[in-house]
Each structure stands twice: as structure tokens, then as C-alpha cells.
Amino acid sequence: MHRDSLSKMRLDRRLLHRRGWIGPNELEQELTSLPDCADKAMTLGEADDSDDGPGDDAPAEAPPLS
Secondary structure: OOHHHHHHHOOOOOOOOOOOOOOHHHHHHHHHHOOOOHHHOOOHHHHHHOOOOOHHHOOOOOOOOO
16 A cells, blocks of 8 residues: 555554554654644634525524425
8 A cells, every 4th residue: 555545544443443553652653743723723602603505584484385
């Protein structure tokens, strides 16, 4: 398998539990090398405020079909 493809799959969640796929020490090292993205996180309240969805001006439910 191509080395770049294999390195991208190393931390694939579906493959982490395969026996012999990655050792616990190697996994810890890989996880600590990931960048910190805490500044991109938002609370659910912030997500509701910044939602670009239809908002309050949308009808509550569709009219009944006859």
C-alpha cells in the first residue's frame, strides 16, 4: 500500500481496534501530535445563534393535504 495512504489510515476510527494495527504507545504519540482545535469549538447556544436556517419566520408545520 502507498505510504501516504497508509499514514492517513493509521488513526481511522474503524481500524483502531484491529489487533496489531497500532500499539498503545504509538497511538498516544500520534494523538498528542495532533493540532489543538479548541478555538474552533462552539457551544450549542452559540450554534443556535449563528444558525443561518429559516429561523422564526418559517411556518411551524405544513398545511394539511386534502
